[in-house]
Amino acid sequence: xxxxxxxxSPHDENYVxxxxxxxxxxxxxxxxxGVGIFMFGWRALTLTAVCIASCMIFEYGSRRLMKKTNTIxxxxxxxxxxxxxxxxxxxxxYWMAVIGCFVAIVIVKQLFGGLGQxxxxxxxxxxxxxxxxxxGAMTNWIKAQDYDYDAVSSATPLVLESKGxxxxxxxxxxxxxxxxxxxxxxxxxxxxxxxxxxxxxxxSLAAPVSFIGALALLTAxxxxxxxxxxxxxxxxxxxxxxxxxxxxxxxTTKGKIVFGLGCGIITFVIRHFGSYPEGxxxxxxxxxxxxxxxxxxxxxxxxxxxxxxxxxx
Amino acid sequence: xxxxxGIRLKHRKNTENSQTVExxxxxxxxxxxxxxxxxxxxxxxxxxxxxxxGQKIGDTDALFSxxxxxxxxxKVTAVxxxxxxxGAVCKAVEIETDGLQTVSEEVKQPAVxxxxxxxxxxxxxGSCGLGGAGFSTHIKLNPKQQIDxxxxxxxxxxxxxxxxxxxxxECPDDIIGGINLVKSMLGIKMAKLAIEANKPEAIKxxxxxxxxxxxxxxxxxxxxxxxxxxxxxxxxSTGRIVKEGELPADEGVIVINISTVGFLYRYxxxxxxxxxxxxxxxxxxxxxxxxxxxxxxxxFREVMEFCKTDMESVKKLIGGGPMMGMSIPxxxxxxxxxxxxxxxxKTYDERKTSACIRCGRCVRVCPMGxxxxxxxxxxxxxxxxxxxxxxxxxxxNCGSCTYxxxxxxxxxxxxxLAKALIPRK
Numbered sequence: 262x263x264x265x266x267x268x269x270s271p272h273d274e275n276y277v278x279x280x281x282x283x284x285x286x287x288x289x290x291x292x293x294x295g296v297g298i299f300m301f302g303w304r305a306l307t308l309t310a311v312c313i314a315s316c317m318i319f320e321y322g323s324r325r326l327m328k329k330t331n332t333i334x335x336x337x338x339x340x341x342x343x344x345x346x347x348x349x350x351x352x353x354x355y356w357m358a359v360i361g362c363f364v365a366i367v368i369v370k371q372l373f374g375g376l377g378q379x380x381x382x383x384x385x386x387x388x389x390x391x392x393x394x395x396x397g398a399m400t401n402w403i404k405a406q407d408y409d410y411d412a413v414s415s416a417t418p419l420v421l422e423s424k425g426x427x428x429x430x431x432x433x434x435x436x437x438x439x440x441x442x443x444x445x446x447x448x449x450x451x452x453x454x455x456x457x458x459x460x461x462x463x464x465s466l467a468a469p470v471s472f473i474g475a476l477a478l479l480t481a482x483x484x485x486x487x488x489x490x491x492x493x494x495x496x497x498x499x500x501x502x503x504x505x506x507x508x509x510x511x512x513t514t515k516g517k518i519v520f521g522l523g524c525g526i527i528t529f530v531i532r533h534f535g536s537y538p539e540g541x542x543x544x545x546x547x548x549x550x551x552x553x554x555x556x557x558x559x560x561x562x563x564x565x566x567x568x569x570x571x572x573x574x
Numbered sequence: 575x576x577x578x579x580g581i582r583l584k585h586r587k588n589t590e591n592s593q594t595v596e597x598x599x600x601x602x603x604x605x606x607x608x609x610x611x612x613x614x615x616x617x618x619x620x621x622x623x624x625x626x627x628g629q630k631i632g633d634t635d636a637l638f639s640x641x642x643x644x645x646x647x648x649k650v651t652a653v654x655x656x657x658x659x660x661g662a663v664c665k666a667v668e669i670e671t672d673g674l675q676t677v678s679e680e681v682k683q684p685a686v687x688x689x690x691x692x693x694x695x696x697x698x699x700g701s702c703g704l705g706g707a708g709f710s711t712h713i714k715l716n717p718k719q720q721i722d723x724x725x726x727x728x729x730x731x732x733x734x735x736x737x738x739x740x741x742x743x744e745c746p747d748d749i750i751g752g753i754n755l756v757k758s759m760l761g762i763k764m765a766k767l768a769i770e771a772n773k774p775e776a777i778k779x780x781x782x783x784x785x786x787x788x789x790x791x792x793x794x795x796x797x798x799x800x801x802x803x804x805x806x807x808x809x810x811s812t813g814r815i816v817k818e819g820e821l822p823a824d825e826g827v828i829v830i831n832i833s834t835v836g837f838l839y840r841y842x843x844x845x846x847x848x849x850x851x852x853x854x855x856x857x858x859x860x861x862x863x864x865x866x867x868x869x870x871x872x873x874f875r876e877v878m879e880f881c882k883t884d885m886e887s888v889k890k891l892i893g894g895g896p897m898m899g900m901s902i903p904x905x906x907x908x909x910x911x912x913x914x915x916x917x918x919x920k921t922y923d924e925r926k927t928s929a930c931i932r933c934g935r936c937v938r939v940c941p942m943g944x945x946x947x948x949x950x951x952x953x954x955x956x957x958x959x960x961x962x963x964x965x966x967x968x969x970x971n972c973g974s975c976t977y978x979x980x981x982x983x984x985x986x987x988x989x990x991l992a993k994a995l996i997p998r999k
Contacts, residue, residue, distance in 0.1 A: 265888070265889070265890060265891055265901070265902065265903055265904070265905070266889055266890045266901070266922055266924065267901040267902075267903045268890075268901055268924075269901070269984065269986070269987040269990075270896075270897060270898050270899055270900065270901075270971070270973050270986070271896060271897040271898070271973030271974075271976050271977050271986065272890065272892050272896045272897075272899065272901070272917075272919070272922070273583075273733070273896040273897065273977060274925065274976070274977055274982070275977055275978045275979075275980075277935075277978070277980050278980045278981075278982070279928055279931055279980045279981050281980065282931070282933065282980055332928070332929075335928065337931075374929075375929055376928075376929045376931055377929045377930045377931040377932050377981075378929070507931045507932045507933045507934070508931060508932045512932060512934035512937050512945065512947065512948075513934070513937065560945060560948075560964075561937060561940075561943045561944070561945055562943055563818075563942060563943045563944055563964075563965040563968060564576070564578065564805070564809075564815070564941070564942045564943045564968070565805065565815045565816055565817045565818055565820075565942070565968065566817075566818050566943075566965050566968065567817055567818045567819070
């Protein structure tokens with residue numbers, strides 16, 4: 262007879278593992294990525310491939326350098342690579358994308374302890390670093406379905422709106438037939454992915470709904486066009502895939518709602534009062550930084566717990 | 575009203591329709607002196623003594639302890655040192671059976687006149703919680719507080735186990751008799767028989783039996799684990815919340831396992847103490863999963879062989895259910911009073927733990943509303959104040975957090991380790 266295995270209870274486990282979750286996120290990102298490739302051509306695919314490959318190499322390399330276990334198989338680096346690529350304009354030089362991957366994986370993720378320990382969303386931070394470092398290359402937009410990487414400077418819907426240009430229709434915004442980062446334009450595909458994740462119970466809809474809701478409400482109050490503002494720019498990508506990131510958003514539903522509302526408010530403030538046309542990335546980053554405090558204030562209520570005595574000590 | 579969290583488990587009640595089978599008398603039994611919560615008993619017999627069925631072979635003066643009886647007649651071959659599955663060390667009495675099963679003259683119907691003699695008789699029966707915890711019944715039934723409700727725990731919420739269910743199907747009259755006995759002896763007005771929704775036949779039977787008795791209420795519990803946990807079953811059947819540091823009796827309730835109630839009734843009819851028990855034998859290494867009635871002290875090996883277990887393939891043995899049961903380190907350990915199930919598993923991989931991804935699944939499933947992910951963090955840096963704020967002491971080790979963790983973190987285990995860091999007042 263074998264030696265019996267002795268371990269503490271429970272002796273049974275669920276089938277959902279970290280890799281399963283990451284794989285589901287990848288599946289959920291595919292529709293929007295597909296639309297991106299259709300709208301912006303083959304370079305969208307190669308740029309994504311470059312991002313995935315360099316994220317995985319950086320992940321492997323930094324874990325190796327720090328003499329830690331290899332975590333490449335949990336697929337989290339792949340997810341970061343895809344999300345980062347979706348946050349880039351299709352014309353971005355590859356070497357800049359590689360710098361973005363370095364910031365995301367090495368600086369934001371691994372230097373803070375790896376998966377689950379990062380204080381900010383790696384892809385968002387990388388996008389912001391690239392945006393302030395290479396403002397020209399990061400705002401080099403091409404027309405959707407034009408596939409001409411030299412005929413640049415088709416502005417994004419939000420720029421068009423703020424400058425009073427010829428704005429695209431709701432349908433074009435919904436289907437992604439407009440200029441912008443390669444994965445953020447098609448609200449429909451992002452919505453499908455987000456709802457898929459919610460149906461698989463991978464994410465909660467609390468943060469996306471309160472994010473989009475707060476933005477729409479504030480835009481309406483300020484006299485703007487709420488539908489245009491939630492469909493244009495990176496709201497859907499940010500709300501469904503980045504404001505739902507496990508490590509950098511609160512755990513409880515209450516906390517997620519606070520987080521989503523905060524994102525909506527900051528996005529509105531930047532878009533309405535700021536000089537940047539787009540504020541989704543900054544809003545999520547700022548709320549990431551606030552997350553530990555939100556968590557402190559939105560803990561669960563323990564069943565049957567007595568309140569701590571005030572006079573104690 | 576707050577709805578308590580829980581998880582959906584595969585019920586795997588493969589043995590629910592298996593009539594309890596009497597296991598043939600083993601040639602030898604080994605009866606540990608510690609099968610209950612509380613101090614171990616001292617053996618009252620020595621090697622060479624002859625013993626009979628129902629004879630008391632161990633006792634102690636310790637408050638929480640209950641005596642131990644022999645389930646066989648035969649000759650004591652040795653009194654040895656024994657380490658229980660919990661790790662405690664006590665004596666064990668080894669008896670070679672003579673096959674006659676002569677009943678001891680100590681076995682006679684107890685004379686009960688009032689509450690005091692009732693409680694004394696309950697102690698003499700050797701009864702402790704048969705659901706697995708092993709809390710002494712005579713202590714549980716004798717609280718200082720005023721009790722108005724008796725809750726009969728028939729949730730049996732763990733997968734595989736059907737021992738309590740078979741008690742309900744095979745001995746319903748004993749259960750009703752036991753409930754009425756306890757109610758009348760302790761002067762409790764109301765009894766609530768709480769059964770999980772996955773046992774419709776038992777719910778139907780008891781609803782029919784109790785339809786003319788408005789002092790017995792049949793409660794259907796939702797089918798989500800862990801309904802059988804004391805605080806959960808109290809809340810879901812009465813709406814009362816047992817607060818931090820309180821006992822169920824502080825809220826006017828006593829919770830008692832259904833098999834224990836059935837046993838008490840039979841004891842007060844026959845005087846035969848707790849010397850046999852029904853247990854579910856299941857798991858994928860078991861050829862013929864079934865419910866068996868065995869003499870306490872029979873080795874697990876014999877029980878497994880009786881159920882046609884592929885002994886070579888067994889990787890893990892669990893005493894109790896897969897969620898809260900104990901790993902059994904040795905197949906030659908004996909069946910004890912609290913063994914409600916024996917699971918022999920042949921597919922078990924040691925799990926690799928990875929980093930917490932803060933997905934919050936543990937928080938969403940904890941029936942107590944705790945935050946295991948945060949406790950895990952606070953434990954790592956030994957932050958005792960934080961652990962207190964997070965109320966880790968309220969963890970009842972149901973295992974739901976570990977079960978759902980995608981990173982295979984042993985959160986329930988960490989909670990128990992964290993509890994040990996907090997100084998007791």
